[in-house]
Amino acid sequence: MRTDAGTGARRPREISYAQAVREALREELRRDSRVFLMGEDVGIYGGTFGVSAGLFEEFGSDRILDTPISEAVLAGAAAGAALTGTRPVVEIPFSDFLTLALDQIGNQAAKMRYMFGGAVRVPLVVRSPAGSGTGAGAQHSQSQEALFCHFPGLKVAVPSTPYDAKGLLKTAVRDDNPVVFLEQKLLYKVSGPVPEEEYLLPFGKADVKRAGSDLTIVTWGRMVGLCLEAAERLAAEGISAEVVDPRTLVPLDSGAIVSSVAKTGRLLIVHEAVRTGGFGGEIAAIVADSAAFPLLKAPIRRVAGFDIPIPYSPVLERNAVPTPERIEAAARDLVGRTATV
């Protein structure tokens, strides 16, 4: 908390999402000498999105390692290092490039503990910015969280605010399992309250970002902000939306989702990733399997990215993923449909 110069009133400090990630890294690097960061241009250059700026100056080349452009060995070396007593954090400049490291993440790091009968721990974090909106085209813009949720052994975090990013990343670094940490590149410059005091956020604990009674919107990552804006406008129309952010998809707080849906009777799932095979399908199935199912007043709806690669044209790009208009329309439809029944 900081004291406002004029009034003397205490208000929480605000920092950007990128700063929050950097603070988490800095605190964990200071706390535990086994932790180190490696990636392409993470050193003096400060990382592709400037997230690691200043860390090289503080921790030196022994802890902040610039690497060749070799995503497979980066992820694999992280796994090998994790097996043998250190705690690597890897930065991959765009999450699309995780496919080049997928064998090492999905086949090696994720499966080792099980394959080896529980004999090893693999404490590593792969951080990578995801999402569209930068005009970088199809190969620098995808949201791939569902892919990683499909490898048992991995944990998957998709933080939506600076506060969540910091608290979840600190937890990720301390976790003894491989964590895929999908930062949201469009949020890097967005600021929000982050306490100066140290805190951690648990994995598998959803956050109700806004309470409401007419419908539940389950959403994560950059879409949380869009849904909160939509909820604000819907409120003006008399529709009360509850926005639930799972924050980590693996482990998933299905209890929080189910109880919210049991309360509101309506479920809208919003994600930026393409609809087919998206994690929204999993959430829909969880609710359909749950005690909340008979309480549903309307079919479960999804608003997701269209099943296309992210296009370049700004007009097309904006419409490839959920827009506030689509979210609001789906919410109205959900509520209105039942109202007319």
Next chain:
Amino acid sequence: MIDPSSAADIATAAEAGTRLGYPESVLEDLYVRMLRIRLFEEEIHYHMSRGRIHGTTHLYVGQEAVAAGAAANLSDRDYITSTHRCHGHAIAKGTDLGSLAAEMFGKRAGVCGGKGGSMHLADPARGNLGGTGIVGGGIPIAVGAALSIRRLRQDRVVVCFFGDGAMNEGAFHESANLASVWGLPVLFLCENNQYGVSTHVSRSTNLEDLSIRASGYGIPGRKVDGMDVLAVYEAVRDAIAYVKTRGPLLLVAQTYRFLGHSKSDANVYRTEEEIAAWRRRDPIPGFRDRLLAEGSFREDRLSDLEEEVRREVDAAFRYAQACEEPGPEDLLGDVYAD
């Protein structure tokens, strides 16, 4: 065309020659390590062909000198990464034969609790970071282990085993380059057994000498006769001395697998003559003859050793077959560490 003879430091069998000037304990250790692998695998072959072990398996028969000669230079604190053909590496690195056999039978007492199987034998307590079903998949892991050694300032080394086929995976390229740039203590030990499944090495690379690839990464490349356990022992000893102080090195062991690639291989891609020619260089009887000829060991001492290993292997398989199957309560565990 690159001249293969320009490769640095080629240690040939001829050079390693007949200088057995080692303590008997070292020679005995090398012989026993090879024997344990051979007898263990023959037993696997026997049980598998009778359907008592399920899945597939990649036998190491013929290549024993490589794992034995390499591992004799390592302590439990040194690491190895392995491959799909991982029994020999695990045995040479000292894992108890009973728990390896139990793993092959999928038993709960197996070294991986019955969850790994033939391609995924690991024993971190003995520095074995595991086999992998992904060709080349273990190579980056070795680089990471070497990075830990460096960061934790430990006096250890990593030996990274992989095949001639794996050398054409991108993972090898990325790993050799990164280890070189960072000067990490990892020995890249390529077992050139001449084939990746059915594809002869001459059809997968245009090099007569795979070790010259090292120069592309700015590291030394050497080769060694992988059918000669003493030559491997010496080459790995020298390589480790280099690796610990100066960074990675590529050592290519020329070897041969006597049996099929895996369970289902009918050997149609190679001739009986070729197999027979390599079998004449079988590392185990060859070394035995040398031990006798040098006068280091008498016949009765060797047959006592052989008897002892035979009993150890038999006991391991009896134990493994008697072990309990895993139960439903074992199915879901070990995915995550708490």
